[in-house]
Amino acid sequence: MLVQELAVPTSLVPAELVKETIDGRAFYYPNFRKVMAGELALDDIMGSSTLQSLIVDFIYYIVHTELSRKLYVSLSSEIGIHIDKRSNLAGDLAIFERSKLPAKKINLHYADVPPKMVVEVDTNIDYSEEGASDYVHLKTQKLLDFGVHRIIWIFTRSRKVMVAEPGQDWLTKDWNQDIELLDAKYFNVGKFLAEEGVEFE
Numbered sequence: 001m002l003v004q005e006l007a008v009p010t011s012l013v014p015a016e017l018v019k020e021t022i023d024g025r026a027f028y029y030p031n032f033r034k035v036m037a038g039e040l041a042l043d044d045i046m047g048s049s050t051l052q053s054l055i056v057d058f059i060y061y062i063v064h065t066e067l068s069r070k071l072y073v074s075l076s077s078e079i080g081i082h083i084d085k086r087s088n089l090a091g092d093l094a095i096f097e098r099s100k101l102p103a104k105k106i107n108l109h110y111a112d113v114p115p116k117m118v119v120e121v122d123t124n125i126d127y128s129e130e131g132a133s134d135y136v137h138l139k140t141q142k143l144l145d146f147g148v149h150r151i152i153w154i155f156t157r158s159r160k161v162m163v164a165e166p167g168q169d170w171l172t173k174d175w176n177q178d179i180e181l182l183d184a185k186y187f188n189v190g191k192f193l194a195e196e197g198v199e200f201e
Helices: 032-035 052-064 132-146 187-194
Strands: 018-023 025-028 072-085 087-097 119-123 150-155 160-164 171-174 181-182 185-187
Touching: 018 052, 018 119, 018 132, 025 132, 052 072, 052 087, 052 181, 052 185, 052 187, 072 132, 087 132, 132 150, 132 160, 150 181, 160 181
Parallel strands: 119 150
Antiparallel strands: 018 025, 018 087, 072 087, 087 119, 150 160, 160 171, 181 185
8 A cells, every 4th residue: 555545643653754743743744645656755755945945035035134132032944843742833024032042951862941932834734644734723822822923824825924922812914015024024925025036826
């Protein structure tokens, strides 16, 4: 039987194909089954698109030029966040208060304190698995419960931005609007891409 036809138990999927775990549930990289079948290499499924990377770089630039480096530490490159023994998450960009992530907590392990804010550009998970459609909501709520104050999702296919804060309705907006990043600093993805001359379908 082909690997694609199997409902592969989490215990049989190599750890490197698991992007994140939430409450013990594994969420895999897209096309992980093709890697297991030998049709693709691991490196073929883990990278970001040029569009995703450009948007992350845009947000990262605002963080570094607009926010106080005395108050915040910004970490990117799929920064790992360890919430508990059953939940390990990754973020495109996480901003921590320096008081919660001092130099002595910078090490070879995942961060074990909540960021002030997390920014995600798209999801980069395999949606063919049962329950994967709840991924964005599960991850967002898990981060809020952990103590994150603001979570921003930027979705390239729908050109929408979702903003979630504790105790507030989660808002989804068109990405051509000015949206607050943090501390009254704003970004506008649609305007930025237009200025860069980026067009895509």
